Amino acid sequence: MAKFYLGVDIGSLTTKIVLINDAAEIVGRATGRSGYSGKEIAMRLAAGLLENNGLKTSEVVATVATGYGRVTFPADREISEITCQARGIAHLFNRARTVIDIGGQDSKVIKLLPGGKVADFAMNDKCAAGTGRFLEVMAGALEVKVEELGDLAARAGESCPISSICTVFAESEIISHISAGKSKPDIVAGVCDSVAARVTSMTARTGLEQEVVFTGGVARNNGVVNALARHLGCTLSVPPEPEITAALGAALSALGFSKN
Amino acid sequence: MGQQRRYKQLESTAQLKKLITRYYALSRYHRLWGRPLKRPLAWVTSGAPVELLRAFKIHSVYPEQYGALCSTSKATLGLCQEAEAAGYSPDLCSYATSNIGSVLKADIAPMKGLPKPDLVVACNNICGTVLKWYEALARHFQVPLIVIDTPFLTGDMTDHAKEYVLEQFKDLISQMEKLTGRNFNPGELGKISDLSNEAVGLWKEIRGLCRAKPSPLNGPDLFIHMAPIVVLRGTREAADYYRLLKDEVKKRVEREESALEEEKIRLVWDNIAIWSNMFKFFKMFSERGACFVTDTYTGGWSMEIAPGDPLESLAATYTEVFLNRSPEFRAKQIIDLIKEFKADGFVMHSNRSCKPYSLVQEVIRKRVMQETGVPGLVVEADMADPRAFAEEPIRNRVQAFLETLSD
Numbered sequence: 110m111a112k113f114y115l116g117v118d119i120g121s122l123t124t125k126i127v128l129i130n131d132a133a134e135i136v137g138r139a140t141g142r143s144g145y146s147g148k149e150i151a152m153r154l155a156a157g158l159l160e161n162n163g164l165k166t167s168e169v170v171a172t173v174a175t176g177y178g179r180v181t182f183p184a185d186r187e188i189s190e191i192t193c194q195a196r197g198i199a200h201l202f203n204r205a206r207t208v209i210d211i212g213g214q215d216s217k218v219i220k221l222l223p224g225g226k227v228a229d230f231a232m233n234d235k236c237a238a239g240t241g242r243f244l245e246v247m248a249g250a251l252e253v254k255v256e257e258l259g260d261l262a263a264r265a266g267e268s269c270p271i272s273s274i275c276t277v278f279a280e281s282e283i284i285s286h287i288s289a290g291k292s293k294p295d296i297v298a299g300v301c302d303s304v305a306a307r308v309t310s311m312t313a314r315t316g317l318e319q320e321v322v323f324t325g326g327v328a329r330n331n332g333v334v335n336a337l338a339r340h341l342g343c344t345l346s347v348p349p350e351p352e353i354t355a356a357l358g359a360a361l362s363a364l365g366f367s368k369n
Numbered sequence: 370m371g372q373q374r375r376y377k378q379l380e381s382t383a384q385l386k387k388l389i390t391r392y393y394a395l396s397r398y399h400r401l402w403g404r405p406l407k408r409p410l411a412w413v414t415s416g417a418p419v420e421l422l423r424a425f426k427i428h429s430v431y432p433e434q435y436g437a438l439c440s441t442s443k444a445t446l447g448l449c450q451e452a453e454a455a456g457y458s459p460d461l462c463s464y465a466t467s468n469i470g471s472v473l474k475a476d477i478a479p480m481k482g483l484p485k486p487d488l489v490v491a492c493n494n495i496c497g498t499v500l501k502w503y504e505a506l507a508r509h510f511q512v513p514l515i516v517i518d519t520p521f522l523t524g525d526m527t528d529h530a531k532e533y534v535l536e537q538f539k540d541l542i543s544q545m546e547k548l549t550g551r552n553f554n555p556g557e558l559g560k561i562s563d564l565s566n567e568a569v570g571l572w573k574e575i576r577g578l579c580r581a582k583p584s585p586l587n588g589p590d591l592f593i594h595m596a597p598i599v600v601l602r603g604t605r606e607a608a609d610y611y612r613l614l615k616d617e618v619k620k621r622v623e624r625e626e627s628a629l630e631e632e633k634i635r636l637v638w639d640n641i642a643i644w645s646n647m648f649k650f651f652k653m654f655s656e657r658g659a660c661f662v663t664d665t666y667t668g669g670w671s672m673e674i675a676p677g678d679p680l681e682s683l684a685a686t687y688t689e690v691f692l693n694r695s696p697e698f699r700a701k702q703i704i705d706l707i708k709e710f711k712a713d714g715f716v717m718h719s720n721r722s723c724k725p726y727s728l729v730q731e732v733i734r735k736r737v738m739q740e741t742g743v744p745g746l747v748v749e750a751d752m753a754d755p756r757a758f759a760e761e762p763i764r765n766r767v768q769a770f771l772e773t774l775s776d
């Protein structure tokens with residue numbers, strides 16, 4: 110019987126699951142809004158994933174849960190997303206030394222040792238500044254979709270400075286930029302710069318070592334990717350599916366401990 | 370992991386409770402005995418030269434220690450809100466705001482607040498906050514304010530600094546002579562300093578016993594049992610208490626008894642405890658077998674007064690308090706603790722309240738990691754104000770940190 114390993118990452122905004130086989134190859138992945146119960150969503154996603162791949166529950170030999178909702182999910186183990194993220198990234202980019210992850214409600218910088226072990230990390234999780242949630246609120250104030258932010262930023266002439274780190278105050282700053290007649294692209298560029306600046310100061314704590322990999326849903330936003338590369342003064346690698354890397358790490362951990 | 374680990378209380382705790390209850394009862398009923406015995410009551414900062422005040426038979430109470438007590442009794446939030454409503458900034462040290470809150474609204478404060486002082490004594494060897502805080506107290510109670518200014522030491526102690534503090538001690542003495550109607554007796558000060566040293570020496574020994582593997586004490590033990598060294602330093606009771614405690618801790622070491630059920634990871638703690646959630650917080654570590662074998666905070670009270678002229682030695686001891694020293698000194702302190710206690714990592718509480726303690730932590734953290742190769746974690750909270758404690762984010766960091774130490 111073939112064996113499969115499931116990684117479940119229940120984040121504050123989205124839930125991600127990844128299924129891998131014995132050879133550590135991804136056989137399926139799924140994502141959904143965490144909503145009220147991330148656990149329910151994760152269960153539903155997992156059931157759907159198995160069905161699509163024609164697999165039985167018994168073929169999944171080990172499950173690891175990570176993310177904020179990790180304790181709610183009936184997994185074999187729960188592991189913090191720092192450790193899972195490190196594992197997932199080391200698997201995809203073996204020369205990665207710094208991981209910058211911007212998720213829904215937190216952002217973090219992880220410094221890796223060769224081999225993927227965590228050397229140090231810094232997290233910003235007390236407020237929404239510099240996170241996906243921050244971008245959502247700002248997109249809302251500008252009446253654009255989050256997915257449009259990247260294209261808008263690319264058309265900016267001069268970025269409008271956003272000085273507040275508080276999401277609520279930053280939103281009112283945007284409203285004053287709008288009433289001052291500033292263009293949407295310029296304001297969006299300012300929003301991206303503000304996120305990048307916030308994360309850059311966090312990297313100063315762990316130290317920046319290349320190769321730098323940018324993960325999390327926000328890594329899909331080119332506006333932030335470019336702003337961050339500019340602020341850090343280096344290029345960033347972005348995985349093809351930047352939001353699922355912690356779930357991948359969780360699946361790899363499941364594979365790892367069931368082999369031992 | 371996951372299974373609950375019980376907190377193993379020391380037997381001496383019963384005696385500790387008696388001692389502290391008696392101290393607070395004496396303080397509370399001071400109005401009944403203080404005046405007839407001509408023994409004024411002072412509110413003093415934790416780093417004030419209490420031996421000098423004791424030499425004049427002044428009864429000292431400690432708003433900071435009381436602040437910790439308010440926090441463990443879950444009273445801080447209401448008290449801070451009271452002070453904030455009166456215009457004090459929520460950015461101030463929560464010991465200061467909660468204490469001011471307890472002055473403004475005694476009926477919501479534990480033990481209905483501290484007894485009214487006859488004088489207040491602030492020494493800025495711990496921070497600058499105490500100056501304005503004690504000014505506010507002096508104004509409120511209309512009592513004399515004594516300030517002792519200890520210059521910040523960027524390097525080692527200097528003759529100039531010592532001289533400067535010594536002069537202020539002399540001033541303090543003449544003020545106390547006037548206030549109490551007693552004459553200064555250097556012999557009496559010598560005796561009190563000896564008693565201080567006795568307790569401090571024992572406390573140092575107790576802390577040293579935690580070099581044992583497994584450690585007989587965990588962080589919460591150190592934090593709970595430090596109370597007498599703070600509030601009763603220089604008394605016979607404090608020295609007696611620490612003798613009792615030392616015997617018990619020594620027995621634990623002889624029996625190779627661990628503070629935790631199983632010690633797997635040894636850590637050093639930096640900064641004041643998170644009183645508002647102390648047990649909940651330390652359990653995040655103990656349930657994964659991580660023990661805080663030593664810390665920089667309770668070690669602040671293990672500084673002996675050097676032999677020689679007691680006044681001069683006191684001037685040196687109180688100026689050399691670690692919070693009054695350079696980041697280099699403090700980094701070295703943690704490096705030495707990690708080596709001496711064979712620690713696997715260290716945890717820094719970035720304490721929203723205490724700027725002098727917390728502001729330089731990131732610099733110190735980097736230096737310590739470089740020098741020792743062991744990882745350091747920063748957790749953001751506040752020693753007393755529960756509003757700054759975000760449980761899930763903290764749990765998340767702690768778990769990630771312990772995972773890096775376990776594989």
Ligand code: SF4
Pocket residue numbers: 433462463464465495496497498499722723724725726
């Ligand atoms: S700022 Fe720090 S040293 Fe000063 S009173 Fe507050 S806690 Fe104590």
